[in-house]
Amino acid sequence: MPVTRTWAAQHAASDAGVAGSGGRWNGQFYALLQHLAENHPGTVEGGETDPAGGGDQDDTTVGRTDPCPGRDGADDCLAGVAPMTGQVPLKVTASHLERLACLYVRQSTLRQVFENSESTKRQYGLKTKALSLGWSEEQVCVIDCDLGQSGASGDREGFKQLVADVGLGQVGIVMGLEVSRLARNSSDWQRLLEICALTRTLILDEDGIYDPATFNDRLLLGLKGTISEAELHVIRARLQGGLIAKARRGELKFRLPIGFVHDTRDRIVLDPDQRVQASIQLFFDTFQRLGGAGAIVREFHAKALTFPRRIFSGPHKGEVMFTKLTLSRATQILRNPRYSGAYVYGIREQVFRGLDQRPAVRYRSQDQWQVLIKDAHAGYISWAQYEVNCQRLADNCQRNGATVPREGPALLQGIVVCGCCGGTMSVRYHSRRGKSRSADYCCKGPHANFARVHCQSIPGDAIEELIGELLLAKMQPAVLEVALAVQQELQDRLGEADRIRYQHVEQARYEMDAARQRYLAIDPHNRLVAGELEAHWNDTIGAYRSAQATYEQQRAADQLLLSDQQQQSIRELCNDFPAVWNNPATPDRERKRMVRLLIEDVTLVKDDDIKIQIRFKGGAVETHHLPLPQSAWVERKHSPEVIQAIDDLLDEHTDSEVASILNQRGMCSGTGLAFDARRVAVTRRHYRIPSRRTRLRKKGFLTIAEICEKFKVKRWTVYEWRKKGKLVAHRIDDVGRYLYDTSTNITVSTQEV
Ligand SMILES: [Zn+2]
Structure with missing residues (x-):
């Protein structure tokens, strides 16, 4: 025991020295490693540093431990432990034996659990070791709920349970076949060591027993953890390297997408099923x-068409069934380069999104694919067509700007940008002024998720009219002639x-010929000079080839410009x-496509007027302004002339007479409709124009009751007078009511009476 203390003290001191100066570290580190290698079994002899259990450890442990356990089958699994078994009791104390012995069993995958059963057996076999060290059968606790879980995965419930039990001081020893079973990453491992050291818990693996509370054992366990982590990396790198090398040759086999099968010689061919x-x-x-x-999916559904899919598991494995086509499947197929006959590897990667770091799959850009072999097998489309399809999908994606043109009449759907917040403006249809589908462009703005008010909403009719005129103007033959x-x-x-450029090629050819002449002219036995000239000739050949290739490349690029025939067809298109x-x-969809051929996007801002900024393909920008449309009630108002005319005409005419006069004059209502008696009456009331009756009463005209x-006299007498013209009467409405003017006829009338 005194020996151990000295040793520990020495190393504690040297440890301090290490922390102090980095220069001495390397030498000391290797000395330490050597010391460990030579003396590790020796550490066992004084492994105890437990002051509490120090007094009675020897008696208890020696008494309860079989120093040389019976050589039954189970012990074979611990062959490595044999040299130190005699000294083990010195580490295991009474306080350890009072607590549980936890056996942690793990296999990385379920497949290993079934196929690699020997390792599992060996892991369970450690239990007999605990019994031989003095723990009773009831004290041994087997934690095997992580079978089938990788050591690198973070959600191993069994390991968490183990750490918790150790932390509570309920565990005397933790057993695992090797360190890699317990943890494959340093953080988990160091955490376990830390807690074991605090709670005086031992660790046992196939090689021996360790007390993490002692410096030596802690260092060794730390190294083992690091090596275990490195081992995982090496294994993974080796396996991945093998996979990629095989994939580069195009020989790595994958599950084929529907439409392809492997033939008898393992070549990929089109599915023979027609x-x-x-x-x-x-x-x-x-x-x-x-x-x-989405359009394909709708079309398939509309025509009640189904799409094939292969079953990969279950009793019908390998069979093809026809099911409804879904959008995700359609997108997958369009994005799958295998349909163009290409062999690819590593086109997708796993990413983690959101606060909870959900795993998701992302398509890599083409330059990041690990393997691409074009035309490796038969396909349904060409590679060029595949690229066009991908570009079209990207264009349709809302994140990338324009959306796919749909059936609605809104010309600018998908290419309108909000000038206020920069978001894409969506289309809202409603009926307006007899037009069944009139479009408004709306920006829900950055606050849409928070149910806040919209950013801006702009009626689209005037804007679309402007765009139509612009396009027609741009496609005038005269404008096109200028462009051509x-x-x-x-x-x-x-x-x-x-x-x-061709002169450069000529020059290179001349130099090459000259070098050749010089080489041929020299005596071949003059080796030094001949070698020099040959090297020069080679250089000139390289320069000539490079010049020729550059020239061809440029020439091909120039050929992309329009030929006469193409120009002619463009002129014809323009006329059409x-x-x-x-x-x-x-169809509106085609009209939208035409717009998109010429216009990149349109930015709208509603302020004092509507500002429309149109960005054409090629980068030209035009700005236009339109007046703000008036609100509906203003637009429905009658014109002031109509109101004035009604007011004037009511002095002499009834409502129906006013209506027919207005119609004769070609005047109509604010909504563009012809007048009738009812509409005149409503207008009169709405604009507070006095009715004909009110006007006549104001002049002092009397009703028939007042005349009687x-x-x-009786009423019929008054009717008689009116018919004979003895009373002046004015019609006030269209049902034949009159008001009577008595100012002129009153004397005559009285005499008559
Ligand atoms: Zn906005």
Whole structure:
């Protein structure tokens, strides 16, 4: 025991020295390692540093431990422990034996659990070791709920339970076949060591017993943990390296997507089932026609078509069944390069998203793919078509700007940007002024998730009219001629550049020929000079080839400019454009595609007026302003002339007469409708124009009742007078009511009476 204390003290001192100066560290480290290698069994002899259990340890442990346990089968698994078994009791004390012995059993995968059963047996076999060290059968606790869990995974319930039990001081010894069973990463391992040291818990593996509270054992266990972590890395790197090397040769086999099968010689061929082939061909044709994954799905559903899928498990494994096509599946197929006959590896990667770090799969960009072998096998589309499809999918994606053109009439759907917040503006349809689907462009703004008010909403009718006019103006033959003339100019300049570039090639060819001549002229026995000239000749050949390749490359790029035939077809298209654009039979979706060919996006801002910024393909920008549309009630107001006319006409005419006069004059209501008696009456009341009756009463005209009262006659007498013209009467409405003017006829009337 005194020996141990001295040793520990020495190392505690040297440890302090280590911390102090880095320079001495390396030498001391190796000395320490050597010391450990030589003396590790020796540490056992004085491994105890437990002051509490120090007094009675020897008697108890020696008494309860079999120093040389019976050599039964189970002990073979601990062959490595044999040299130190005689000294083990010195480490195991009474306080350890009072507590539990935890046996931690783990296999990385379920497959290993079934196929690698020997390792599992060996792990369970450690239990007999605990019994031989003095623990009773009831005290041994086997934790095997992590079978099938990788040591690197963070959610091992059994390991957590083990750490918790150790932390509570209930465990006297932790047993695992080797360190890698307990933990594959340093943080887990060091945490376990720390807690074991605090609670005086021993650790046992196939090689021996360790007390993490002592410096030596702690250091050794730490090294073992580090090596275990490194081992995992090496294993993984080796396996991954093998996989990638095989994939680079195109020989790594994967599960094939529907439509492909392996033939008898393991080559990839199209599925011989004609129904499968036809479905996939139709799928790609539909995408080419409609241009969206969602559109294919809708089309398949509308025509009640199903799509094949292969079953990969269960009793029907390997069979093909036809199910409804889903959007996710459609997108997967469109993005899968194998349909173009390419062999690929590493095109997707796992990423972790959100606060809870949910795992998700992300497609890598093409330059990050680990392996790409084009035309490795037969395919349904060409590689060029695959790239076009991917580009189209990316264009359809809302995150990348424009969305796929849909059936609605809103011309700018998917390409309108909010000038206030930069978000994409969506379309809202409603009926307005007899037009069944009138579009508004709305920005829900950055606050949409918080149920806040919208950013801005702009009626689309005027904007779309403007865009239509602009496009027609842009596609005028005169404008196009200018563009073609500019193009011709460019072509001419390219011709000059081509001549200059060709001169470089000529020069390189001349130098190459000259070098060749010089080489041929020299005496071949003059080896030194001949070697020099040959090297020069080789250089000139390289320079000539490089110049030739550059020239060809440039020339091919120039060829991309328009030929005469292409120019002619563009002119014809331009002449047809207004007819196609204005043809009501042209679907809105096609009209939108035409817009997108010319316009990149449109930015809208509603302020004192509507500011419209149009960005054309190629980068030109135009800004236009439109007046703010008036609100509905203002738009429905009658014009002041109509109101004035009604006011004037009511002096002499009834409502129906006013209506017919207004109609004769070609005046209509604020909503563009013709007048009738009812509409005049409503307008009169709405604009507070006095009615004809009110006007006449104001002038002192009397009702028939008042006339009867005044002259003490019956009503029929008054009718008679009116018919004979003895009383002046004015019609006040369209049902034949009158008011009577007595100011002129009153004397006559009285005499009559
Ligand atoms: Zn906005």
